[in-house]
Amino acid sequence: MPYFDYNATAPLADCAREAWLRVQAEHWQNPSSPGRAAARARLRLESYHEALAVLLGGEPSQYVFNSGATEGAHAVLAHWAGQLPPTARIAVAATEHACVLAAAGRFFPGRIDWLPSGPGGLVPPAVVTAAIAAGAAGVVVMAAQNETGVLQPWPEIAASCRRASVHFLCDATQWLGKLPGAGLGSCGAWLIASGHKFGAPKGVGFVKLPKPEPDFRTSGGGMQQNGHRAGTEDLAGIAALTAALVHAEQSQVLWESQRLAWKDRFENDLLRALPGTRIVAREAERLWNTSLILVPYGEQTKWLARLDKIDLQLSSGSACNQGQKGPSHVLAALRLPAEDARRALRISSGWQTTEDDWNQLLSGLEQVHEEIRTGT
């Protein structure tokens, strides 16, 4: 059953399952307990912190494992709000994930400046520099957009923020596992991520602090993770996340050009096969796995139901926006009329996607197009 919804979640990677089972069998003790068995669990935990630092950069102690990017966004922006003056404003890209926008709205109510974006939602570094000059105390721009796949120039944005000693929150959820993560941990950003987007179990992710931040505290109680997040560590989940990221960095991200070629061919074939179809932000630099297409006619829900019937799993956009009324805020930020946004389908492939899956997807889209066109 061809699956094209990897940006919503990925199946569990084999190496992640193995790591999870091994820790549950051998290191299930509470890392905060006394004794040698718990000490071995603590050493394991430290080794996962170290692995992330090796892969992404920065210091091991600056990685704080948590339940995922939604928790991370809230913890980071709550921390900023607690540290900054009560009038401080932050500059946020309008295409951020819903959880980042929700956290920004909760902790900086009425104190958000929207970063003007160029074609495809791209935030040019000059825009960030201007926002900082205008007084922004923090900047929020994701690494890769979850609906369109557009890549933001995070290294340059990070450099601007570093120079001005301004906070930078970078949601790396869709970047990690798909593109090399080196540098994300050492660019000075507050990183957030969710492991399940790259083959780890759901419910585990991390925050990367830009530097020692003794007062950063997601929750209080125990002194777990250097006091940054109280609560017994999910060591098995953390092991699985680390295994999945190591695997991705060592092999998956290297296949990028092959996969990019398949996607490009699919996009070209699609535009020929379904006249009137558009690809959102086609000219922008995008993830190798993501195509947000606007079909020529018919509501996305109708398309998705018919595609699902022929075993093709894709989506209309962010899974996290399900149940919310109206078109995607991302497409609205791209100044796409609501009328157009209702014809959007998100195609996000993954590491298990085969050439045959792409062919099935293309012929499935052709079939549904024909059905909808002829009203059958």
Place this chain on the structure above:
Amino acid sequence: MPYFDYNATAPLADCAREAWLRVQAEHWQNPSSPGRAAARARLRLESYHEALAVLLGGEPSQYVFNSGATEGAHAVLAHWAGQLPPTARIAVAATEHACVLAAAGRFFPGRIDWLPSGPGGLVPPAVVTAAIAAGAAGVVVMAAQNETGVLQPWPEIAASCRRASVHFLCDATQWLGKLPGAGLGSCGAWLIASGHKFGAPKGVGFVKLPKPEPDFRTSGGGMQQNGHRAGTEDLAGIAALTAALVHAEQSQVLWESQRLAWKDRFENDLLRALPGTRIVAREAERLWNTSLILVPYGEQTKWLARLDKIDLQLSSGSACNQGQKGPSHVLAALRLPAEDARRALRISSGWQTTEDDWNQLLSGLEQVHEEIRTGT
């Protein structure tokens, strides 16, 4: 290797591992995605909400799965603080878990009244009634104490709070899986719990709302779990938690009397074998698995190191208090001198504990007692 630290964490239950693996294999899709596969994952999620309601009471939609009790304590008390007038005070038992105290301190700074407790830290319902009469807008008393095992009269406390329409937060973390949970979900309490204390994986737990609370929002973003907690649900972890709790309720809690008999015999034998040893809150109603003992001499760290060398795993108290200076706040609340508290060892058995484990523990304690007494 006899393990007597179940109150810190329990090994993964077989049924929990199976449930986790099954969901990772069959229902790994994002429950918020479109299509039939995601719809099946959503149905599964609903079935876990329903299972908890059947086991514990209340409505399925009032269960909010999260990452554990630490998150739960913060989410509930943040919600109370947001809903109550800014001068509202809460009445809190001094023997609550560190995460509950931390959350209370964060969201009700300077607005906490300590509930006076009787012998063993017991909070008599009359004390709660008096606190409510004195104006407390919320009451915080756990179901079973994690260090001493003392059981609180939560049904009566819940009734007092219900009558007065006052919030009641009940940390059920140590009760669930050890004693029947029926009624905890229907007593009107805000429940919090962590699954790993009863055989589920770490990193998954839940909040039970006392009634529909549309504004309760752990985090914003997606509309997952009726909008109560944004972020992709950890369906595999939730399945494992549910399986572990079903198993506990259907079989484990029924063995209580056998296990209580073993513990009682152990306590009697211990008092005979190690003259001068005391058992904290011995006269109080306690969990069948927990004995907090004060050894006659020697620091707890010395005892634990020597016990660990002979493969006996126990602890000095709450694992979450590791790394914090000074004696346990729980023992201080029981008016135990710091001098005595430093001789405390927590023995918490579990469902896999055998009679032979108890015998090994007793002879191990005798051996270490002799070593420390004679300075060898």
